[in-house]
Amino acid sequence: MRLPSLHLHPSSRTRLRPTALWVVTVALLASTPALAQQGTIAGTVVTEGTNAPVASAQVTVVGQNVGTIADAAGRFRLTLPQQQSGEVELDVRRIGYRQARVRAQVGDENVRVVLSERSIDLEAVVTTGTVGATARKELGNAVSRIDAADEASRGTVKSLQDLLNGRAAGVVIQPASGAVGTGSRIRIRGAGSFALRNEPLIYIDGIRTNNDPSSGPANQAFGSRSISRLNDINPDDIESIEIIKGPAAATLYGTEASSGVIQIITKKGMSGRARWNLNMKAGVNYLDDPEGRFWTNYQCSITPPAGTNCPAANVITLDIVEREKSAGRNIWQTGQMHDIDLNVSGGSQVFNYYVGGGIENSEGAEANNAVRRQSGRANLTLLPSDKVSIGVNVGYVNGLTKLSPEAGYGGRVWTVVLADPRALSDPVRRGFHSGTPEQYDALYHLEQRVDRVTGGIQLSHTPLPWLRHRLNLGLDRTAEENRDWAPRIDALRSTTFGGEALGYIEIVNRRVMYTTADYAATGQWTLTPTLSTTTSVGAQYYRASTDSLFGTGDVFPAPGLTALNATTTGRATGEDRFADATLGFFVQQQVGWRDRLFLTAAVRADDNSAFGQNFDRVYYPKFSASWVLSEEPFFTLPFLTTFRLRAAYGESGKQPATYSAIRTYTPATGPNDAAAVTAQFIGNPDLGPERGKEIEAGFEAGLFNDRLGLEFTYYNKRTVSAILDREVPPSLGIPGTQPFNAGEIRNSGIEFLARAKPFSRGFLEWDLSVSLATNDNEVVSLGPAFDTLPLDRQWVTAATALRHQVGFPVGSWFEKRVVSAQLNANGIATNVMCDNGAGGAVACASAPLVYLGRTTPDLEGAVGNTFTLWNNLRLFALVDFKNGYHKLDGNTRVRCAFFGGRCRENVYPQEFDPRRIAAIQSSGTLIDYLIDEASFAKLREVSATYTLPAVWAAYARASSASISLAGRNLKTWTDYGGLEPEAFFLGGTRGGSHSIWEQTVLPQLSQWVVSVNLGF
Amino acid sequence: MLRSHMEHSRLVMIYRHTDRRRRTAAARTGVLLALAAMVGSLAACDPDELLNVDSPSRIPAEILESPGNAELMVNSAIADFECAAGAYFVVSGLIGEELKDGLQTADRYPYDQRSLTPADRRYQAFDCQSIGTYLPLQTARASSDRVLRYLEGWSDAEVAPFNRNSGIARMALIGGYSRIYLGEGFCSMAISSVFGSEVTYGGEISRDSVFGQAEAKFTQAILAATAPGDSLVRRAALLGRARARLNQRDFAGAKADAGLIPPGFVYNATASATNSRRENRIWAQNNSNTDATLVDTLYVARNDPRIVVTPPPANGPRTVTGVPRYRQTKFASASTPMPIARYEEAQLILAEAEIEGGTAAQALIHLNNVRSRGNQGPLVSVDPATIRAAIIEERRRELFLEGHHLGDIIRYNIQLQPPAGTPYHGSGTYGTRTGTTACMPLPNNERLNNPNVSDNP
Secondary structure (H helix, E strand, O other): OOOOOOOOOHHHOHHHHHHHHHHHHHHHHHOOHHHOOOOEEEEEEEEOOOOOEOOOOEEEEOOOOEEEEOOOOOEEEEEOOOOOOOEEEEEEEOOOEOOEEEEEEOOOOOEEEEEOEOOOOOOOEEEOOOOOEEEHHHOOOOEEEEOHHHHHOOOOOOOHHHHHOOOOOOEEEEEOOOOOOEOEEEEEOOOOOOOOOOOOEEEEOOEEEOOOOOEOOOOEOOOOOOEOHHHHOOHHHEEEEEEEOOHHHHHHHOEOOOOOEEEEEEOOOOOEEEEEEEEEEEEEEEOOOHHHHOOOEEEEOOOOOOOOOOOHHHEEEEOHHHHHHHOOOOOOOOEEEEEEEEEEEEEOOOEEEEEEEEEEEEEOOOOOOEEEEEEEEEEEEEEEEOOEEEEEEEEEEEEEEEEOOEOOOOOHHHHHHOOOHHHOOOOOOOOOOOOOHHHHHHHOEEEEEEEEEEEEEEEEEEEEOOEEEEEEEEEEEEEEEEEEEEOOOHHHOOOOOHHHHHOEEEEEEEEEEEEEEEEEEEEEEEEEOOEEEEEEEEEEEEEEEEEEEEEEEEOOOOOOOOOHHHOOEEEEEEEEEEEEEEEEEEEEEEEEEOOOEEEEEEEEEEEEOOOOOOOOOEEEEEEEEEEEHHHOOOOOOOOEEEEEEEEEEEEEEEOOOOOOOOOEEEEEEOHHHOEEEEEEEOOOOOOOOEEEEEEEEEEEEEEOOOOEEEEEEEEEEEEEEEEEEEEOOHHHOOOOEEEEEEEEEEEEEEEEEEEEEEEEEOOEEEEEEEEEEEOEEEEEEOOHHHHOOOHHHOEEEEEOOEEEEEOOOOOEEEEOOEEEEEEOOOOOEEEEEEEOOOOOEEEHHHOOOEEEEOOOOOEEEEEEEEEEEOOOEEEEEEEEEEEOOEEEEHHHHHHHHOOOOOOHHHHOHHHOOHHHHHHHOOOOOOOHHHEEEOOEEEEEEEEEEEEOOHHHHHHOOOOEEEEEEEEEEEEEEEOOOOOOOOOOOOOOOOOOOOOOEEOOOOOOOEEEEEEEEEEO | OHHHHHHHHHHHHHHHHHHHHHHHHHHHHHHHHHHHHHHHHHHHOOHHHHOOOOOOOOEEHHHHOOHHHHHHHHHHHHHHHHHHHHHHHHHHHHHOOOEEEOOOOHHHHHHHHOOOOOOOHHHHHOOOOOOOOHHHHHHHHHHHHHHHHHHHHOOHHHHOOOOHHHHHHHHHHHHHHHHHHHHHHEOEEEOOEEEOOEEEOOOEEEHHHHHHHHHHHHHHHHHHOOOHHHHHHHHHHHHHHHHHHHHOOOHHHHHHHHOOOOOOOEEEEOOOOOOHHHOOHHHHHHHHOOOEEEOOOOOHHHOOOOOOEEOOOOOOOEOOOOOEOOEEOOOOOOOOOEEEEEHHHHHHHHHHHHHHOOOHHHHHHHHHHHHHHHOOOOOOOOOHHHHHHHHHHHHHHHOOOOOOHHHHHHHHOOOOOOOOOOEOOOOOEOOOOOHHHOOEOOOHHHHOOOOOOOOOO
16 A cells, blocks of 8 residues: 655644644554455446536445445445455445446446436435434434535635535524634524523534634623634534434434534545545635725814814825825735645445544734644444444544734724824824734734544444444543733833733633433334334433633733733632533334335433522423325326425423522632632522424425425424523622523524526536525513513613514614704704604604614525536535624724714715714714614635546546635625624624624635645 | 135234234334333433532532631622722722723723713623622622621521621621712612522612611611721721711711721721732722823822822823823722721811811811821811812812712712813713712613612603
């Protein structure tokens, strides 16, 4: 076995060390003696009609544990374990194609397998929480499946979140910041919770993992952290992603699953020779069109007399981006990105492996923003007998993410958005609002080092032909080291940075551990020739614990010191530790009739450590039905090849936050620095879980010989006993909020997916996919304490300018709305009237807050087009859109209404709508003009992938080679008035569960990447 | 007949077949049930053990609130109070004229800009380190009330060796001073409590009413502070009661208490540099890392040795919002204690009580006693208005940054400078909260979440 030679840049060798270890391991594995040459079969898998190669098709020998996966050129080679001759049967499968069985002679090197495409595949198997995989046709609910291996091959995705975006109807990905290494908010079928996290659960190969969307140092103000743990997962290791969207499908996952479940299935080896895959990417990240994006700022060179506006002669302006550019200074850089992944997979009859490793270096558009990450994965499967399989999956990631401050925490966008014309002559500020970009870079350092291991062991056993059971044991351990520090820079003390230039440091070391123990057994047998039954039982135990230690200190006595123990004041240390555990059981019974009608019933029981002492175990039921109508003899619609109806009802829950049942104190320091405590949390001993109840129904249809596939789902999800946080009145002397089971939230909508091949002739093939999802969200009730109040008082504050109000979507914008105003000769707004909430107008001082819009899209979707030319050139474009939500445009807020006002509106009010001017002049009491519709469409991904002829690949000693050029975030269509419709505070008091507030957040970066993929 | 026989045989066969299936099904169900039982036995292996989670940083109240922890509970309430008092000194200084906010943090402007509305988050919900006001003061008040109630219910023996009466005196003192600050700073408030699992919501009460409660607390402290080491607490309670009575215009009562305060007396909120929550908050906000700077025109110009500032640095005289960087030096470090009550305050209370009682000569003795500290020379006057104005001015100087000025602005209806409508350095103009309306409104988080407080002011 010859290893492919790696030609790496010498300077990257030192960084490659972890990967080098993987390579050695891989080499050892790949030289397993079981791979000695015996009987072989080789050939090509192609598409019917066009003869285009089918990459990644799974080819196995029927009756023998021998298989392989076709390469990018559709080629495969099988090595039989012992010398054989004669004929064998090959089973060939690929998602999106009809399964094929062909007979082949041992020794034949030119087997040709033709697969016909199908846009609906009911035989495809999905993970459901019971033992093994279940055919899709047996499920009464929709499961979205993303063929990650295929999607990643285009080079357009760099993270799990990119993979999810636009590829699963009803899964809304809202990226928060353009900085590399930051994360997104994920909502599946709308926000179903008031106070609890609305993030879905993430499983990797059956192991529950850390799904924290917002970690790291608070590089955004108001406590917002922007690094997502989902970024730790290398998309190149993912085989497929399955998304279970709501309680109807997630019942078996129990408490915590009502916001949906994302199952990540990593790549596994197949028996056969070692197949190497090398993927190299290089590209750039950049902020597109900064000159056109940022505003010109205005100011008055004098203080105009009270009640008057700036005389035109005194108006001064500044376009800081242009000005810096003309001075030869670029505020934003073009960040470089490099990514190398190498993996090998193969195996024998008793042992299969996939081992991969990668390094990634990515720079953002700001000098301090970069990600360096090394990751590795080993998935090993041992098959000691045909009854037992032992799988060991281990993933490891080690990385450093550096962020620049943003979103109210200062930084480039802040100092540019608020550029100060009056400071133009200031030699230190050069017209920047606060510091200059280079001062920010020198002073603020926000870093997260992460070291994460996710591993599991799966033991599967089939003791009897009809009985299978398995045990999954796993853990996911994340060690984060978060640092937010500034060195002492005396030269900056007299600038805007003031005392911070004396230096400070905050270190938070956090260890987050998820433990999974999951046992399940399934018995399956045929009762009568037409009736089959499947019974499953299972028990799961999950524990998530977080330990953190932190220390802060201020003022370094001298430049060059950066250690916590070198600080001289403001020292504080602390510890926090909390855990959450769930123990649950399920039993499920499925009955199948003639393999086309399936009825399922299940019940799950859960207990959780966060339930109040007055609350006991919780039970969740589930029922579903699936009917493959097109297999009924009476079904004779010729154009409708496949048709299935399905319906499901199910419940699942979401446990309260850890420790929310009890009143607590937290340690503090008292007089003489002796130990003390202070009130921390009021608790609620009656607290139970939220309960999600969902009904969904829909169909899958394959038309015109499955050339057009349609999937349609209607869902109606009710969250009852929704946990609501009410603010504790401060007079009780306890800070924060009190959770209680109060309200009811309804989410309903449809999800629609169409896949088609509108054109396929000669050299050209066109594949089209369209997905659409709607979400109608409404607070139905806030519980007994509110039900008796008048309707306009049935609300609670969700966050600044946000309410949960009965009859409106969860966490909607509520503010006074200016309906009329006039400008006097001096440009001062007069006669300002607001919406009185009943169609009339009233003086704004006494006006009620009225509904201004929702914070999550009510319609989202994507259109993907792939054109394949001459079988080897693939052109792809994905446009996605989100519609019907409003964002708070904090950029306009700080520019126009703070710091004296720097908008054109401030100096030339007569040019604008008097209502807008009235709000700007209101000293922040009227902000409706900032709550702006943020609907947009984005050209998210484009790529051109060329599969090189085999002879060319051979020059690189490769068996297959492809090259791609991929772009990301290339064009946005929107009427949104802020900087970027997709930017917001990810966490903290202005982010978190509901708020979507943009304030000096870096817009999404554009990206171009060239990638080369070689198979050996 | 034959046909019938055949049918019978087939039926038998089907029956036998079905019977075998049934038996197989029964056996299989048995296996599955056994597995289910095995799974179920997990439940029997003490699920509570599996669901047990611990967290040392979250201390359950039911464990903490016990007689053995009496001293810890008392110290904890004092710590709550000391931090809250520091925050109140800063906030009342910003609302008044002592401090000026030079930061870019928009949600701090409303203090300085005098435009506070009940919806503003910082003053109602932030903690003491982040210069919240209502919540920290209420936390200190409620903690001391709760600990006091526990101490009253426990016996001396239960809390021994801790001196229960001393504890009661300290908690009553803290309860009194928390109410003084709430009363002087807020337009109205509510007094609620959490005790064990009992939650009691208080209704909205006036400033006068809370001063009455403060007076009762101080009286309790005076009566309980009988131990030899409690004289400081007793005097602080006496001066606190004088302050509460002054606020209620009970000048004779105020005079009686203030007259008992000996020269040199001071009761401090302690501070420490070792922990940021324990820092002298004025120092932390004004000198350490931030730009809550002094007002130049009103205080710096007074040139009083009790109001010493460091001049703005030559290379950065103003903050980014244009405020001169004057920094106070009264509190020299993070660990400088902050006076809650002291002799000079007692003298000024006496001066005020005397002038209100019509004895100008006596008033001047007390006033000039304090004026001598500021190089002002003795005031010679018989005009009560002149003397009153001089007392107000003297309070402004002597009690600079000690949490008195906001109360004085309201009590004396001092019109703040610059006047409403003047452009504010942050944005917009100065608000209209001045004189008797300078008090902080009852915040929305109290009004909207307390069932016994009306939603409408």
